Amino acid sequence: MSRCRGPRMSVACALAASLHVFSALPARAERLVSSLSSHIVQITSNFTGVELVLFGTVENDPATAPRSSGYDIVATVTGPRQSVVTRRKERMFGIWFNAESRSFVQVPSFLEVLSTRPFENIANAETLRRQQIGIANTLLTEQIGSDIVEAIPNDQFREAFVRIKHERNLYGEVTNGVTFLTPTLYRASISVPAEAPIGTYDVDIKLFADGAVIARTNSAFEIKTVGFESFIVSAAVNYGLAYGVVTAMMAVMTGWFASIVFRRD
Amino acid sequence: MEIYLPIADLPVNIFLVLAMGLAVGFVSGLFGIGGGFLMTPLLIFIGISPAVAVATVSTHIAASSFSGAVTYWRRRAIDLTLALMLLAGGIVGTVSGVWLFTALRGLGQLDITIGLSYVLLLGSVGAMMVIEGLRAMLRARQGKPVELRRPGSHTWIHGLPLKFRFKQSKIYVSAIPVCVIGLIMGFIGAIMGIGGGFLLVPMLIYFLRVPTNVVIGTSMVLTLVTMASATILHAATNHQVDAVLALILMVGGVTGAQFGARAGQKMRSERLRLLLGVLVLAVGSRFAFDLVVAPADLYTVRATGDAP
Secondary structure (H helix, E strand, O other), rough: OOOOOOOOHHHHHHHHHHHHHHHHOOOOOOOOOOOOOOOOEEOOOOOOOOEEEEEEEEEEEOOOOOOOOOOOOEEEOOOOEEEEEEEEEEEEEEEEEEEEEEEEEEEEEOEEEEEEOOHHHOHHHHHHHOOOOOOOOOOOOOEEEEEEEEEOOOOHHHHHHHHHHHOOOEEEEOOOOOOEEEOOOEEEEEOOOOOOOOEEEEEEEEEEEEEEEEEEEEEEEEEEEEOOHHHHHHHHOHHHHHHHHHHHHHHHHHHHHHHOOOOOO | EEEOOOOOHHHHHHHHHHHHHHHHHHHHHHHOOOHHHHHHHHHHHHHOHHHHHHHHHHHHHHHHHHHHHHHHHHOOOHHHHHHHHHHHHHHHHHHHHHHHHHHHHHHOHHHHHHHHHHHHHHHHHHHHHHHHHHHHHHHOOOOOOOOOOOOOOHHHHOOOOOOEOOOOOOOOEHHHHHHHHHHHHHHHHHOOOOOOHHHHHHHHHHHHHOHOOOOOOHHHHHHHHHHHHHHHHHHHHHOOOOHHHHHHHHHHHHHHHHHHHHHHHHOOOHHHHHHHHHHHHHHHHHHHHHHOOOOOOOOEEEEEEOOO
């Protein structure tokens, strides 16, 4: 799993992961069913964030007896991956400069982990680490020279990166975010802030019982700009020169219009 | 009412931005300047990244200087020959300014460069203007006549070769200082997001002895072309020009400028100059404060590119 990087790898990885889950399934099989209240979030000019509802059921095999220990669910929402630079300021000649920096490559732009209980009550540390449960266990890759390595958990730059993302409401953990309405029916709400970047968001839902993953399912939603905003962004990025010329013309027209409207002589 | 800015990628209150445009427009009309040195810092203070602020303000200044230039053109108060020669240097300055802007952004040193440039330029120019303004007021209070001798009547500048006659301004100077002034203005304009009217007008008066009746109109032509080309270049290389933000600022700016111009006619010119000096100095000090005081967070995070 740790070798799974890049978009081209993702299909193979997902396949490998699901095979892995299925092969590990015990004879008593539960199935996890889930859905999202919406699969497309449209950013319009008055977009200030959105709340999505994730809901579903745990389907028991009727032939087997229900578990006495109960279920736990961990849902991980991962935004589109992007590369970022984290920089640290240092004082030089009495002025604060950006000095050292670290490049994080292909890290989630958004990461929200929702669960029924605090992670340590759901499974042991080793399982949580292997299943990448929680922000601390999420793999963040760092580029050092031409090598791509995994950032160690207590790396200062990794900590600062996660903290800043958390302050912008882009990284978060809600350990009571998933609730069971009945012993098998669950519900969680995913809050997407206005600052969340556009792209595809994967929702990975894992069912835990007795400290192990017993079922897993996926869902996804897309955040996209529509109409005018989408037009502006794509024009600015894809046709920078034409966009600049049009913007400059708009400025000239506004100025000309003002000189006519406010003409005094 | 919140509006989502597509390039700045954050929601802002449309009335706040409109009010900022009006206020800066008022100041720019009052002093006959573009007001970029106020607008760029204001945008940075409300949370817009310095790169977007600088690139977008160029658009705003292009609009306000065009509106001004049309008015001066009607009054035949523009020296076109001089403006064209300033532009020859100005375009080169703008292209190199945008190039340096892009390079510094890649290195992560853009914000500090913008901050330092503001401190150095606005600090020194503001201090000079305040001292000059206080002297003028003191002279007026003592009842002494205003000095008629224009400073720098014949300096080394007039000894330079490649002399050229500018008919409308009635001056006979070398093309070299004209191009150099244009180059400097284009360069700092592209990096700092200012038209530089508050700097260009004194330079033209003191160094080239351009008469006051054509100086503002001519400087506006230079500002218009350098800022319009800065807009195009910033859009083509950095993709940081936010057209929605620019439009709101422009509408506020050109409206505010009309009221500012009317208020300015009622004020004494030396008092106006002193006031402008204080304003310039205040903005410079604000940047100095930010550079020296320990930042709340030593770390910053910036996206370098989306998934390939």
